[in-house]
Amino acid sequence: MNIATSKAPEVLLRGHNITRRWGGLVALNQVNVELTRGTVHAVIGTNGAGKSTLINILSGEFPPSDGRVELLGQDVTLWQQPRRARAGLGRSYQRNTIYPSFSVFENCRLAAQASQQKPWQWWQNAQSCQHSCGIAEGVVARSGLTGSRNISAGLLSHGQKRQLEIAMCLATQPQVLLLDEPLAGMGAEETDRMLAMLQELKTDHAILLVEHDMDAVFRIADCVTVMVNGSVIASDTPAAIRSNPQVQTAYLGDH
Numbered sequence: 001m002n003i004a005t006s007k008a009p010e011v012l013l014r015g016h017n018i019t020r021r022w023g024g025l026v027a028l029n030q031v032n033v034e035l036t037r038g039t040v041h042a043v044i045g046t047n048g049a050g051k052s053t054l055i056n057i058l059s060g061e062f063p064p065s066d067g068r069v070e071l072l073g074q075d076v077t078l079w080q081q082p083r084r085a086r087a088g089l090g091r092s093y094q095r096n097t098i099y100p101s102f103s104v105f106e107n108c109r110l111a112a113q114a115s116q117q118k119p120w121q122w123w124q125n126a127q128s129c130q131h132s133c134g135i136a137e138g139v140v141a142r143s144g145l146t147g148s149r150n151i152s153a154g155l156l157s158h159g160q161k162r163q164l165e166i167a168m169c170l171a172t173q174p175q176v177l178l179l180d181e182p183l184a185g186m187g188a189e190e191t192d193r194m195l196a197m198l199q200e201l202k203t204d205h206a207i208l209l210v211e212h213d214m215d216a217v218f219r220i221a222d223c224v225t226v227m228v229n230g231s232v233i234a235s236d237t238p239a240a241i242r243s244n245p246q247v248q249t250a251y252l253g254d255h
Helices: 051-057 081-087 104-115 129-142 158-170 187-203 214-222 236-240 247-253
Strands: 013-024 025-034 041-045 064-069 090-091 174-181 207-209 225-230 232-235
Touching: 013 207, 025 041, 025 051, 025 064, 025 081, 025 207, 025 232, 041 051, 051 187, 064 214, 081 090, 090 158, 104 129, 104 158, 104 187, 129 158, 129 174, 129 187, 129 247, 158 174, 158 187, 158 207, 158 232, 187 207, 225 236, 225 247, 232 247
Parallel strands: 041 207, 041 225, 090 174, 174 207
Antiparallel strands: 013 025, 013 064, 225 232
16 A cells, blocks of 8 residues: 655744844744745734844844744854855845846846855956856846846836846845845736746745735735734634634734
C-alpha cells in the first residue's frame, strides 16, 4: 500500500516573540510570524498597529528590544540590513526608491551590481558585466516590464514604478520578499497586474505583504495576520479571518 506523504512547509523567515519599545511605548508586543516558501503572508491592521515596525525589524532596519529573527535557519537578530540582504532577504518601501533618470534596465542592473560588488575589478566597465546584466534582463522580464526596458524610470506610471521597485528587489536574488504597501495608490488594472506578479513570484519565494487594500489581501494571501496596538489578535487563513468576531470588531467591520 502506498501512503502519500506531504512535504513540510519550508520556513524561510521566523520572528520569535518580537518586542519593540520606544521609551515607555510598546510598539510591538511578543509578535510571532513565519514565512514559508510558496505562500503570501499578509499583515493587516489600522495605522499605528505596528505593521511597519515589524517589517523594519524583520528587514534589519533596527533591532528588536526582545525576541529573535531567523533567516534561512540562521539567527540574524543582530545582523544589519545589508548583511540580511546578502543572505537572501529583499524588501520594498512605501515610497519608490528608484533612479528616475536611469532606464528600467539600468535600475535593475545597478541593483544586481550592488549585491555582487567586485571592488578588486576596478578596471572593468560595470556595464559590461555579463552576470549583473543577465540578472537584470531576467527580472525585467519577470516583472512584466520588457516593453518599458529602455524607458527612463521617471516616465513610468505609478503602477509600473512599483513593479520596477520589486524588479530591483528581485535583482538582489532574495528568497524572502518583504513588501510594504506595494498596491498603495493603484487603480484596478494596476492592482490586477501586481497581484498576478505576486502570484507568480510566490512559487519560489516567501512573501510578507503589508497592505491596506482588503479586497486585494483576500484575493492573494494564503495566511493573514491581524495586528492591533502592537499585538497579534489573529493569524489564520483568509476565510477564518473573515469570520473571526474579534477581527470584525477590531478592524474589518462589516467588510
